[in-house]
Amino acid sequence: MTMTVTDLTIARGGMPILAALSFQLTPGRALILRGPNGAGKTTLLRTVAGLQSPLQGDIIGAEDQIAYAAHADGLKAMLSVAENLRFWADVFGQHDDVEAALSMFNLRDLRDRLAGTLSAGQKRRLGLARLLVTGRKVWVLDEPTVSLDAASVVIFADAVRTHLAQGGMALIATHIDLGLQDADVLDVTPFAAVAGTGSGASDEAFL
Ligand SMILES: Nc1ncnc2c1ncn2[C@@H]1O[C@H](COP(=O)(O)OP(=O)(O)OP(=O)(O)O)[C@@H](O)[C@H]1O
Numbered sequence: 001m002t003m004t005v006t007d008l009t010i011a012r013g014g015m016p017i018l019a020a021l022s023f024q025l026t027p028g029r030a031l032i033l034r035g036p037n038g039a040g041k042t043t044l045l046r047t048v049a050g051l052q053s054p055l056q057g058d059i060i061g062a063e064d065q066i067a068y069a070a071h072a073d074g075l076k077a078m079l080s081v082a083e084n085l086r087f088w089a090d091v092f093g094q095h096d097d098v099e100a101a102l103s104m105f106n107l108r109d110l111r112d113r114l115a116g117t118l119s120a121g122q123k124r125r126l127g128l129a130r131l132l133v134t135g136r137k138v139w140v141l142d143e144p145t146v147s148l149d150a151a152s153v154v155i156f157a158d159a160v161r162t163h164l165a166q167g168g169m170a171l172i173a174t175h176i177d178l179g180l181q182d183a184d185v186l187d188v189t190p191f192a193a194v195a196g197t198g199s200g201a202s203d204e205a206f207l
Pocket residue numbers: 012013017035036037038039040041042043044173197198199200201202203204
């Protein structure tokens with residue numbers, strides 16, 4: 001399975017942001033999205049994940065194969081760590097146990113804690129551990145290392161490497177170096193559809 005993005009034009013708030021963007025994701029490969037704040041990386045990920053429609057262009061080959069992890073953790077505060085993972089495994093129709101995901105993200109000691117009581121970095125680790133229980137091949141990740149300490153960034157990078165080694169794919173917007181030496185890099189800056197999209201627009205964190 002290969003995901004092919006062709007001649008994509010995407011918009012946010014009614015404004016075209018990136019245009020004429022094409023790339024491929026192939027099994028075992030990660031593609032890192034680069035670009036300054038406001039360049040359109042989140043918008044591109046949301047479009048690839050099917051949360052919004054492109055103005056133009058095609059995204060083919062990844063239908064029902066995408067697991068999307070964005071800024072909002074989206075955890076169930078009143079479920080425990082292990083219950084959150086089981087919940088998401090059920091949502092994605094997976095019936096494996098969640099032990100591997102707990103171990104990979106160093107969450108075993110926290111398994112019975114309510115998610116709402118976790119620290120920001122612990123919540124992020126749980127949010128990322130969910131990827132492992134989705135069974136999805138294509139991970140679409142928006143700034144996945146926010147709130148993670150250095151050791152947890154290493155854990156996350158190991159999880160991505162394992163996923164790739166199993167034939168998975170990853171599309172990741174990040175401002176930091178994840179240490180994924182073999183990853184391909186796509187700087188979206190040259191694909192800006194409108195000059196100055198990096199300033200003047202609203203900041204959704206404050207909406
Ligand atoms: N809800 C919204 N309504 C209007 N404009 C928005 C909205 N959300 C984002 N934008 C604007 O769309 C543009 C692209 O934003 P986007 O979040 O895709 O950029 P980004 O590359 O992910 O940025 P960052 O590196 O800061 O996360 C920015 O100019 C942003 O201000």
